[in-house]
Amino acid sequence: MIARLTDGLPPRALALLAAFAAVMAAAPFFASDYVLSVLIISLYFAFVGQAWNLMLGFAGQLSLGHALFVGIGAYTSAALFTHFGVSPWVGVVAAVALSTLMGCVIGYLGFRFSIRGVYFALLTIAFAEFTGIMVDNNAWLGGSAGLFLPVKNAGSIDLLNLRGPPVLFYYMILILTGAALLLCRLLLNSKLGLYWQAIRDDQEAAEAAGVPLFRYKMIAVAISSALTGVAGVWYAFYYNNLFPESTFATGRSIELILGTVVGGVGTLFGPILGALILTPLGELLTELTSGLQIDGIKTFFWGFCVVAIVLFRPSGVWPWLAGLLKLDRSTGGDGR
């Protein structure tokens, strides 16, 4: 399995990755609280971006409603915790089960009835929106007033109930992001990955070559929604409050995918790089303009970034950077 992970990667790529992992692991020891909080959000977007990328970048299925799976994961685990005191380590099982189920329902409707491309994306938006409305009107889930997690003994770490300082959540999301990277690399180099890319490149040709389209698209949606559900659990316990409006909104779904679009759709490192570029830049801009009180400046800036990327680096920053670092495939490695 280790061989399959490293196969085809040039030594310099492994060295760079190890150095990057070491810097990230050591970050809490030298970063300020503010920098750490920015890194935490960046890694969250990197992780969700990776999960979303698995669907579009690998299997060619565009979802514009991924906030749905974050929301289902978050609300499931948070409700179980606040109402019944269920540990998030148990809650995550229910959360993943529910978000995967929802992913499969959307996938089934879309793929069974041949709803493709933009229409499939609309379907994902529709599900996210109406789930948001349902939560908004559900008193048990806090309704529009929001669901709040009890904050106990601030400062000390309660690993069982995931109560603790930001550094706990930093390491959790760092581990999740690293694990997702490894998982995606493994999947991409397996039969699944081969079939997904075939479907992404040319669905008709894939069908003619004997790829069971329905089954493999369903697997992509299932894995993607499961991973995103895990992100939702982390999100709920990190933020301690959930509002349907801000959790399920389409704007949220767009926000989740911007990093990956900037980093490089269909690449393995693109989601991480993109999130680490976009989130800090957005925060910096908010900081710089905080005196000016410009509403929506971050959104405006993100829109600007996407336009710039589409114009100048349509395949994302990572393929270009990988080329600069000589990590791309033409030089013997696999930059994807």
Add this chain to the structure above:
Amino acid sequence: MLEVDGIDVFYGDAQALDGVSITIEPGAIVAIVGANGAGKTSLIRTIAGMQKPAGGHIRYKGTEIAGWPTYKVCDLGIGQVAEGRQIFPSMTVTENLETGAMLPRARAGKAHNLDHVYQMFPRLAERRTQDAGTLSGGEQQMLAIGRCLMGSPELIMFDEPSLGLAPALVHDVLQAIVDLNREGITCVLVEQNVAVSLKLARHAYVLENGRVTLSGSGEALLSDDRVRQAYLGL
């Protein structure tokens, strides 16, 4: 080997195939001839399971396969090289070929088939780590044929394999089909180049407006006045 018995295919209200029956003997090259829109591609897609027939039977070695999903039909040994060089452009040549070898029937023979394909098309071997999208048109067609062979097919349906290729490459592609047939693979050939395909074919069918209007040996059709007028311009 393959028996298509009175199949009807509709696209909405439009009927593409109307009671089409053809028989394909093992080891033969069978040509399907007809004008654009006559139903040739529909026939191939229906046999391959990409289009569901509204009626009729398709039997392969006695098994009814009408309405089966494509991947199951492929796994029986019915491969197709679809129209328009359908390769996976962002994947390497080797990855493209491996995609064809994932069928249960083909897994065991993967290494052998890969050698065979590279032997048959040395150009592909030279470009094995290259993205398929960077190949020339002729190389892409060879890759499409190669990918089909990776599935260990007994029968291959070729849909316009020489379309858009330079004359020298047309010859190469048709030669490859003849070679495969000599190795024992049964071939169904839909070709715009009617004269050549009838020369190669043991048996041929003429499709017009979704119906079989003529059939016979390739030679017999070549000398048939109607065929000569309509398709050979003589």
